Amino acid sequence: MIVVTGATGNVGRTLVRILADQGHEVTAVARRITRADVPTGVQAVAADLSQPSADLPSEVDAVFLLIGGDLMMAGDPARVVAPFAGSGKIVLLSSQGVATRPESLSHGRAFAAFEQAVMDSGAEWTFLRPGGFASNAYAWASSVRATRTIAAPFGEIGLPIIDPDDIAAVAAATLTQPGHAKAIYELTGPTLITPRQRAAVIADAIGEPVTFVDQTREEARAQMLTFMPAPVADTTLDILGTPTVREQTVSPDVERILGRAATPFTGWARHNAAAFR
């Protein structure tokens, strides 16, 4: 059996579907999950990973561990990992920030602590360290729908953002195939793309003009603080505004594992155009 945590999110939802389509026995975990959220044949378990839960299956073949919501900043890594310690392998969705922002409380130190807890568990492990997700563009969906505008800082700075469906595909491969023990994969999209270019891609996907509005860092920060803690917002803005060379480098890992190129932002926007109409 394979356990997928974060099963209703951007990565987990797709991962559950891939594994179920491949015929694996899957248990999908999130706090508010119901049977209606998962494909037929998949077991849904509602559990908060910050608390012990008798409902979590133990000693399973493999676990996809996603540190969702408040867990990154407020979760106790050893306690979150403990229920899965007897599993055959743990594939942790970590962050590129462990390597590129080691001093950052959120992206670097928090995920480094979860990686350490997974290593300490005794299970075989694989770490997936993605850069920024294409799905972060959902933050623009309501303004595109309402006024056909996108406001963002650092409009000319490109990053190789990744489609979360590619992360799910890599996770499925590492959960089900041998050869990934003690591997750390850095996951990016296939090319650098700036916020202004992303706005143009979304405009193409919905077939309507979209105006790009330059935001200052402070304007962007004020908006981000309405849905994320200050340390997460500050490191995210550092990455968006002053990326390191590594954060602007396309990693070969997605293509190496999947045998196909990573999905460009155009693909993500086409699949998710309905959210912006």
Ligand SMILES: NC(=O)c1ccc[n+]([C@@H]2O[C@H](COP(=O)([O-])OP(=O)(O)OC[C@H]3O[C@@H](n4cnc5c(N)ncnc54)[C@H](OP(=O)(O)O)[C@@H]3O)[C@@H](O)[C@H]2O)c1
């Ligand atoms: N966005 C980026 O650019 C980026 C970059 C690098 C790394 N990451 C990392 O990727 C992860 C986010 O992935 P995502 O976008 O697929 O997630 P998401 O769409 O935000 O979904 C989070 C999932 O985790 C579940 N969850 C949240 N808190 C939980 C808890 N305490 N116990 C059990 N389940 C919980 C949520 O369901 P419920 O709310 O119902 O529990 C949901 O299924 C985070 O760890 C983030 O730090 C993100």
